Amino acid sequence: MGEDTPILQIKGVTKQFGKLLAVNNVSLDIVDGEFFTIVGPSGSGKTTLLRMLAGLEKPTGGDILLRGNRVNDVSANKRPTCMVFQSLALFNHRTVGQNIEFSQKMKGVPRAERRERAMELMKIVRLPEDYYAKSVTKCSGGERQRVALARALASDPDIMFFDEPLSAIDYQLRKHLEVELKDLHRETGKTFMYITHSLEEAMVMSDRIGIMQAGHLIQVGTPDEIYTQPLNKFVSEFMGEVNTLAVRRSADGKYDCAELSMQLAAPASTDSSETGYLVVRPESMRFLNDPSEADNHVKGSLFNEYGMGSRVQYHVRVGDTMLVVEKLREQAYQGNIDDDVIIGWNVKDSVLVGD
Amino acid sequence: MATTIDKMSPPPLLPQPTALQSFGLWLRQPGFLTATPILIFFLAGFVGPLVIVLGFSFLPERTFGFHGEWTVENYVHILTESYYISFLWSFGLAAATVACCLLISYPVSYGLAKVFGRWAAPIMLLLVIPLFVSENVRLFGWYILLLKGGGIFAGTAKELFGLETGTLLYSNGTTLLGMVYVYLPYTLFPTTLGLSLVPKDQVDAAGDLGANRFQIFREIELPVAMPGILIGSLLTFVLAVGAISEAKVLGGANIVVISHAIQHEFTYAQNWPLGSAISMFAILITGTLVIYVMRRLDLDRLLGRR
Numbered sequence: 001m002g003e004d005t006p007i008l009q010i011k012g013v014t015k016q017f018g019k020l021l022a023v024n025n026v027s028l029d030i031v032d033g034e035f036f037t038i039v040g041p042s043g044s045g046k047t048t049l050l051r052m053l054a055g056l057e058k059p060t061g062g063d064i065l066l067r068g069n070r071v072n073d074v075s076a077n078k079r080p081t082c083m084v085f086q087s088l089a090l091f092n093h094r095t096v097g098q099n100i101e102f103s104q105k106m107k108g109v110p111r112a113e114r115r116e117r118a119m120e121l122m123k124i125v126r127l128p129e130d131y132y133a134k135s136v137t138k139c140s141g142g143e144r145q146r147v148a149l150a151r152a153l154a155s156d157p158d159i160m161f162f163d164e165p166l167s168a169i170d171y172q173l174r175k176h177l178e179v180e181l182k183d184l185h186r187e188t189g190k191t192f193m194y195i196t197h198s199l200e201e202a203m204v205m206s207d208r209i210g211i212m213q214a215g216h217l218i219q220v221g222t223p224d225e226i227y228t229q230p231l232n233k234f235v236s237e238f239m240g241e242v243n244t245l246a247v248r249r250s251a252d253g254k255y256d257c258a259e260l261s262m263q264l265a266a267p268a269s270t271d272s273s274e275t276g277y278l279v280v281r282p283e284s285m286r287f288l289n290d291p292s293e294a295d296n297h298v299k300g301s302l303f304n305e306y307g308m309g310s311r312v313q314y315h316v317r318v319g320d321t322m323l324v325v326e327k328l329r330e331q332a333y334q335g336n337i338d339d340d341v342i343i344g345w346n347v348k349d350s351v352l353v354g355d
Numbered sequence: 356m357a358t359t360i361d362k363m364s365p366p367p368l369l370p371q372p373t374a375l376q377s378f379g380l381w382l383r384q385p386g387f388l389t390a391t392p393i394l395i396f397f398l399a400g401f402v403g404p405l406v407i408v409l410g411f412s413f414l415p416e417r418t419f420g421f422h423g424e425w426t427v428e429n430y431v432h433i434l435t436e437s438y439y440i441s442f443l444w445s446f447g448l449a450a451a452t453v454a455c456c457l458l459i460s461y462p463v464s465y466g467l468a469k470v471f472g473r474w475a476a477p478i479m480l481l482l483v484i485p486l487f488v489s490e491n492v493r494l495f496g497w498y499i500l501l502l503k504g505g506g507i508f509a510g511t512a513k514e515l516f517g518l519e520t521g522t523l524l525y526s527n528g529t530t531l532l533g534m535v536y537v538y539l540p541y542t543l544f545p546t547t548l549g550l551s552l553v554p555k556d557q558v559d560a561a562g563d564l565g566a567n568r569f570q571i572f573r574e575i576e577l578p579v580a581m582p583g584i585l586i587g588s589l590l591t592f593v594l595a596v597g598a599i600s601e602a603k604v605l606g607g608a609n610i611v612v613i614s615h616a617i618q619h620e621f622t623y624a625q626n627w628p629l630g631s632a633i634s635m636f637a638i639l640i641t642g643t644l645v646i647y648v649m650r651r652l653d654l655d656r657l658l659g660r661r
Contacts, residue, residue, distance in 0.1 A: 056559050076563045089560035093578045103564040155564055
């Protein structure tokens with residue numbers, strides 16, 4: 001990367017479909033060579049944003065600059081970018097080889113040269129050589145994924161876009177392909193821009209993450225920043241299972257928590273508003289022998305426990321609220337369902353966020 | 356404690372049914388049983404007459420019952436006399452009809468499948484409505500339109516622009532016009548179905564990979580829509596080979612198409628065996644073509660089962 005020259009600059013980009021603002025005034029710089037992931041729930045506008053960057057949609061406002069040149073009106077086939085589609089969009093009437101060679105055939109590259117390049121790419125994405133003449137309809141899910149990757153790489157794009165390509169793949173293979181994709185990013189040194197609705201997936205692969213909600217890009221940061229300093233309740237809950245407690249600032253600097261009917265200690269917040277949410281991750285929650293062992297503690301009863309392989313998750317009922325505690329399997333809670341327990345956490349392990 | 360499961364030996368193979376037993380099972384399937392009434396109807400109403408025609412084609416000239424020596428002289432007759440001209444006209448006109456229908460259909464189908472959106476259904480309806488009117492009535496509509504002097508076209512041209520037009524009727528061009536008009540829907544609808552199978556994603560992906568509009572047409576749209584286009588062409592071709600009214604009404608019997616020749620042998624010439632032989636010959640050629648094309652088609656994919 002060296003100096004952080006932005007390869008792609010997004011300036012106030014907006015896309016309106018009729019009355020719907022799918023993408024609302026998004027600005028973002030993508031650094032050359034980084035792995036940037038946009039995360040958001042379905043309907044947050046992330047796919048529309050990506051399609052605009054790839055040239056498949058035209059923005060209704062704002063500018064897209066590629067290496068400093070405005071590309072708003074450059075069509076997809078003339079942009080040095082390439083996209084891996086959610087459906088993969090493989091050409092089912094063609095073989096693996098023909099799919100991979102497509103972009104080069106369009107450019108008029110001679111057959112032998114195309115084939116050589118295709119073979120090279122198949123090696124990179126770990127497809128066996130004899131798949132060259134195989135119909136893509138006869139390939140498995142993971143293999144199709146690799147064909148789509150190789151096909152996109154074949155056009156040697158400056159930026160590769162990924163529109164949730166792993167969303168339809170089963171868990172185990174997905175985990176495997178996430179790692180492969182990150183390795184591929186390292187090997188090719190290209191700029192990757194990835195879209196997913198799973199923050200967990202984004203955490204594994206990305207250099208930086210952008211969170212989208214209802215057309216807005218609401219937070220951009222490294223995975224670590226997003227994890228430790230979520231901007232608001234939406235981001236923190238998007239992260240996976242967290243304990244979110246609605247709190248109100250009281251006169252003595254502490255915070256009243258109505259649902260637990262108690263006062264809690266909370267970290268300092270940059271937000272000056274009266275109300276907010278105290279976010280505590282399940283792995284920061286501990287079972288206490290004595291209330292004094294943590295800054296905050298609550299009493300409840302153990303509702304249920306869930307084995308998750310290397311970890312165990314517990315749901316603890318406190319009044320009408322269910323709090324989630326997570327332990328490594330080696331540090332599992334030794335006790336029974338319906339035990340009265342005390343759980344607690346330290347202030348430094350919690351975050352106070354706005355709405 | 357975790358328990359381990361013993362590796363079990365595979366179950367013994369069941370005896371395989373013989374070919375005859377399999378056939379018996381097949382006959383007793385609900386699918387076959389429920390299809391039986393239709394099958395009987397089809398055998399009696401369609402295959403039966405065809406067998407009779409086949410039989411007649413091997414009888415001597417001007418026989419009206421199944422007596423006399425079996426002979427192939429009718430087939431020799433077709434090949435040695437000028438009937439081949441009728442075959443050439445029929446197949447030539449049918450091929451020209453298919454070509455014209457495809458040229459007109461493709462853009463319209465593209466619109467119906469990809470562009471018109473919610474207007475596609477009403478437009479489709481407008482295209483279907485004329486089919487409710489008999490083919491002959493529609494052809495006579497053209498006849499009135501194109502008639503010399505008194506025709507709507509000629510009359511309008513004379514009244515409004517003072518133009519004297521010769522007759523537009525009774526030419527092979529007009530015959531072709533009538534055939535394209537009548538058979539267009541048979542090309543149009545399968546082509547529309549074929550084009551609606553082209554996924555937008557693949558078109559987008561091709562564009563993203565650097566293909567221009569023409570390359571997308573050649574590399575993606577045309578091959579993916581090909582089954583529909585082939586079925587449409589085939590349907591149109593088979594129907595157009597059997598066309599008779601267009602050449603009679605609009606072409607003024609300028610040329611004798613094959614169905615006209617068959618009709619002539621069965622009625623005016625009273626030569627049933629020759630008419631039968633010409634029919635069988637036409638069926639043979641068309642059938643060969645149909646089987647050849649159908650073998651290259653993947654109907655399951657077209658109907659969306661895969």
